[in-house]
Amino acid sequence: MNRSRPVTLKDVAALSGVSVPTASRVLNGGGTVSEATRKRVWDAAEALDFRPNSLALSLALGKSFVVGVLAQKATGNFSTPVITGIVGELSRRDVAVLVYDDGEDADCRAQNVRTLQARRVDGVIVVGDGTDVPLPSVTDAFTVPVVHAYGVSDDPRDTSFLPDDIQAGEIAMRHLISRGARRIMHVTAMDYSGSVRDRLAGARHVLDEHGMDFVAPVMHGDWTTPWGYHAALDIIERGVEVDAIFCGNDYIAIGISRAFERAGIRVPEDVALIGYDHWTKYSGSPDHSLTSIDPELDRLGSVTVEALLSPDPAARPGGKVRRPVHLVPGMSTGEVAALWDTEFTFPPSP
Numbered sequence: 001m002n003r004s005r006p007v008t009l010k011d012v013a014a015l016s017g018v019s020v021p022t023a024s025r026v027l028n029g030g031g032t033v034s035e036a037t038r039k040r041v042w043d044a045a046e047a048l049d050f051r052p053n054s055l056a057l058s059l060a061l062g063k064s065f066v067v068g069v070l071a072q073k074a075t076g077n078f079s080t081p082v083i084t085g086i087v088g089e090l091s092r093r094d095v096a097v098l099v100y101d102d103g104e105d106a107d108c109r110a111q112n113v114r115t116l117q118a119r120r121v122d123g124v125i126v127v128g129d130g131t132d133v134p135l136p137s138v139t140d141a142f143t144v145p146v147v148h149a150y151g152v153s154d155d156p157r158d159t160s161f162l163p164d165d166i167q168a169g170e171i172a173m174r175h176l177i178s179r180g181a182r183r184i185m186h187v188t189a190m191d192y193s194g195s196v197r198d199r200l201a202g203a204r205h206v207l208d209e210h211g212m213d214f215v216a217p218v219m220h221g222d223w224t225t226p227w228g229y230h231a232a233l234d235i236i237e238r239g240v241e242v243d244a245i246f247c248g249n250d251y252i253a254i255g256i257s258r259a260f261e262r263a264g265i266r267v268p269e270d271v272a273l274i275g276y277d278h279w280t281k282y283s284g285s286p287d288h289s290l291t292s293i294d295p296e297l298d299r300l301g302s303v304t305v306e307a308l309l310s311p312d313p314a315a316r317p318g319g320k321v322r323r324p325v326h327l328v329p330g331m332s333t334g335e336v337a338a339l340w341d342t343e344f345t346f347p348p349s350p
Contacts, residue, residue, distance in 0.1 A: 007048045016044035066096045067308065068121040070112055070138065072151060074101035076129040078297060081282050082150045083127055085301025093309065095122070104129070113141050123308040125149055127301075131162055132193045147316055149304040150297065152194075157318045161304045163295035164322035165195045169202025171293060171327050172246045172274050177206070179333055181244030181272055183215040187231045187256065188248030191220045196248060199276065203246060216240050223248065228255025236263050242271055244333075250275035250292055253332070257290075273332040281328075291330040296323065 013023040018037060026033055026041040027050075033041075044050075067090055073079055083099065090097045098119060100112035116124065123144045128135050128151015137155035139146040148160040176184055186203060188196050200218065207213055219234070221227035228251065235242060236259070247253035253275035257267050267273055278294035300323050307315040329335030 007050045009050075011048055012041065012044045012050050015048060016040040065094070066098060066119065066121045067305070068116040068119060068124045069097060069099045069127060070109070070116065070124060071099060071101045071127045072135065073104045073129040074099060074127070077279075077282075078277075079127050079129045079150060081297040082301040082304075085298035086125055086127070086149070086305055087301075088298070089302035089305040093305070095309070109136070109138070113138050117141065123147075125304055125308060126151060126153070128152070131165075131195050145308055145316060147304055147308050149300055152320065159307065159316040159318055159321060161300055161307070161321045161323060163297070163300060163325050165198035165295075165325075166202040166205075166322070168276060168293045168295070168325045169199040169204075169246070170206050171202075171325065172199075172276075173203045173206035175291070175327055175329075175333065176244040176246065176272060176274060177210060177212075179244070179268075179272060182212070183242050184212070184244045184246065185216050185219070185235070185240065185242045186214055186246045186248075187219045187221070187228065187252055188246075189221060189223045189227075189252075191218075196220075199246075199248070215242055221252075223251055225251045225255035225258075228252035228257075229259045230255075232256040232259030232263075236260075236265070244272040244274070247273060247275045250277045250279040250290060253290055253292075257332070267332050268334040272334065275332075278328045288330045288335075289332060291333040291335060292328050293325050294328050295325050299323070 009023055009027070010020055012027070013020045016023060018041060022033060022037065023041050026038050027045060069083060069086060071079060071083060074083060087097055098116065098121065100116060102108040102112060121144060124138070124142055124146045126135055126138065126146065126148045128148065130150070131152055134154035135148060135151045137153045137158055139155065139158050146158065148158060150162065152160045152162065173184070186200065188199070190196065219231050221231060228247065231252070232255065245256060247256060253273045257273060260267055260271060265271055273290065275290050275292040276295070278292040281294060303323060310316070
């Protein structure tokens with residue numbers, strides 16, 4: 001065969017010993033064909049490295065093989081890894097993606113929806129920048145499936161994929177208690193935040209299981225390092241006896257750690273700290289200083305794609321779909337204190 005020309009469907013049919021229409025039905029996923037024949041066709045396509053003509057396939061199946069993404073803020077700290085997961089999963093499936101970004105300007109959404117409607121996409125993913133402000137539903141504007149990631153639609157019939165923040169609170173408490181902590185505090189952001197409420201609910205559930213309570217009232221502020229710093233100063237000034245703190249995010253934990261360090265309070269020997277976000281994973285400079293809960297935002301994006309493209313409507317059940325999170329142990333709870341000695345040992349001087 002002359003390999004200087006593109007491989008065609010006719011080549012696949014000839015190698016597999018079937019007609020061109022049969023090869024087409026197999027590769028397009030349609031028709032009634034025996035498993036043996038189906039395998040021969042796919043084996044031939046793989047052996048020839050066959051790449052079907054995208055335009056012809058689109059016309060034959062009535063699909064564009066394009067998915068649209070409507071982002072509330074595509075450059076947001078947390079929406080970016082979600083979109084990265086979406087793009088990666090679509091690439092693996094040989095599906096193109098069109099991203100339209102509101103840039104936090106709500107007035108842009110209507111125009112972005114109209115533009116996407118004209119692109120004949122096979123599905124739409126709406127990506128939020130957090131779970132605290134409901135996203136206006138756009139499902140009725142499309143005739144294709146619509147799902148949400150890292151944001152909650154204001155229509156309960158829509159499917160919204162979120163990290164399981166209730167599980168995050170449970171994991172944090174179980175870890176601290178397993179490390180011997182008994183005088184635990186919670187320093188977090190504003191109490192009207194849905195994620196704050198969920199993490200607190202999970203934490204209290206585990207504390208109740210152990211007949212425990214927080215050693216002091218929950219401290220509410222914002223998501224910043226300065227808030228963590230000032231919260232720690234307040235804890236020190238009040239003389240609260242605490243041996244572990246569950247922090248609302250990694251920034252708060254960093255602020256608390258800095259204040260404790262200046263006051264001569266050791267982490268984790270005197271007070272253990274655990275955060276949320278596992279932010280070093282996305283910063284490009286991962287380390288093991290802080291124990292944290294990873295919300296798996298990149299995986300959240302890929303799971304959303306799986307649900308969107310699934311032929312089974314049950315994959316899009318409506319309402320909130322909470323996805324598992326996991327603990328990443330670090331030095332702030334004494335989990336990997338010896339890691340620095342093993343990973344960063346300098347060679348002896350000559």
